[in-house]
Amino acid sequence: xxxxxxxxxxxxxxxxxxxxxxxxxxxxxxxxxxxxxxxxxxxxxxxxxxxxxxxxxxxxxxxxxxxxxxxxxxxxxxxxxxxxxxxxxxxxxxxxxxxxxxxxxxxxxxxxxxxxxxxxxxxxxxxxxxxxxxxxxxxxxxxxxxxxxxxxxxxxxxxxxxxxxxxxxxxxxxxxxxxxxxxxxxxxxxxxxxxxx
Amino acid sequence: xxxxxxxxxxxxxxxxxxxxxxxxxxxxxxxxxxxxxxxxxxxxxxxxxxxxxxxxxxxxxxxxxxxxxxxxxxxxxxxxxxxxxxxxxxxxxxxxxxxxxxxxxxxxxxxxxxxxxxxxxxxxxxxxxxxxxxxxxxxxxxxxxxxxxxxxxxxxxxxxxxxxxxxxxxxxxxxxxxxxxxxxxxxxxxxxxxx
Numbered sequence: 001x002x003x004x005x006x007x008x009x010x011x012x013x014x015x016x017x018x019x020x021x022x023x024x025x026x027x028x029x030x031x032x033x034x035x036x037x038x039x040x041x042x043x044x045x046x047x048x049x050x051x052x053x054x055x056x057x058x059x060x061x062x063x064x065x066x067x068x069x070x071x072x073x074x075x076x077x078x079x080x081x082x083x084x085x086x087x088x089x090x091x092x093x094x095x096x097x098x099x100x101x102x103x104x105x106x107x108x109x110x111x112x113x114x115x116x117x118x119x120x121x122x123x124x125x126x127x128x129x130x131x132x133x134x135x136x137x138x139x140x141x142x143x144x145x146x147x148x149x150x151x152x153x154x155x156x157x158x159x160x161x162x163x164x165x166x167x168x169x170x171x172x173x174x175x176x177x178x179x180x181x182x183x184x185x186x187x188x189x190x191x192x193x194x195x196x197x
Numbered sequence: 198x199x200x201x202x203x204x205x206x207x208x209x210x211x212x213x214x215x216x217x218x219x220x221x222x223x224x225x226x227x228x229x230x231x232x233x234x235x236x237x238x239x240x241x242x243x244x245x246x247x248x249x250x251x252x253x254x255x256x257x258x259x260x261x262x263x264x265x266x267x268x269x270x271x272x273x274x275x276x277x278x279x280x281x282x283x284x285x286x287x288x289x290x291x292x293x294x295x296x297x298x299x300x301x302x303x304x305x306x307x308x309x310x311x312x313x314x315x316x317x318x319x320x321x322x323x324x325x326x327x328x329x330x331x332x333x334x335x336x337x338x339x340x341x342x343x344x345x346x347x348x349x350x351x352x353x354x355x356x357x358x359x360x361x362x363x364x365x366x367x368x369x370x371x372x373x374x375x376x377x378x379x380x381x382x383x384x385x386x387x388x389x390x391x392x
Contacts, residue, residue: 015246016272016292018332019292019332025290025334026290026334027288027289027333027334027336028287029285030285030287031284031286034283168334168335169335170334170335186288190279190286190288191286
């Protein structure tokens, strides 16, 4: 019996722990609408803020934004990736082919997230109908890049989401711009169909 | 590895002080697993965390029946990679775990009983309890299954003293698809003691 106990103790003492660093938990998920013809599009519009999802806009929740210190470099990196793929940024009033709507959250649970697009333009209310994970740990952060086709004609009266990039990872003690940039770059890298060149 | 070696020395000490029972043997073996087929596809790294317990009752000096349980734990960290399925892609580091616990009834045929080197061949039939887990980001996918298992084996008992034999064995565990999990298989190289 002592031999068995010794064996089990030693076996269990060398059990691997998995991820050791926060950036090892970073995942990047992308999905696109197979009917979308990205090659026929070339212009995009994007807000100059990243909305922070904390509740429901339509339930009169307060609108919060990611601090510009953090949002600025993220938006600039999205612009750089879009333009590297041949897209031209235009004003929203200039009838863009697509609209990129970034959002972030770090809450435990997320409901009614989609109505946040109403803060920018009610036209985009309910602009996404792909299912995707909506739960996350309180200690995890998520950045969502939602590409919407404003010219789509959905029978529900909503705009059609044609590409979704989701970046998720465990929040560490200090913010790393480099970590976020790498993940945004990866979202575009694994979506070569967005290249219009 | 040092810990496992230390465990072996301790176990050998315990075993050598016991009295070998007439007509039956107990065995404790360190088991190294090398995945094949679906197991290898899921985790290509070998398992160096394994243990086998065996009991054999001799019907005649050449024939023995008994039972066996083995535990093998496979683990692998898959470097950052992109996995694409249709119109979806997912990138990240993966941590993969597979626990395998075959519970088998066994039959063995010993070629040279009462000699210093006593080779044997055996088969085992029973079930394999498998627990598979894949961690990616903060998410985890788990899958458990109890699968029908079959295990051929070859080995040799090497007489060390009146109470103790050394065991060297090669086993091939095969279990069939069930509970939504693909069939698993791995080769195990076992080193241990029989008393």
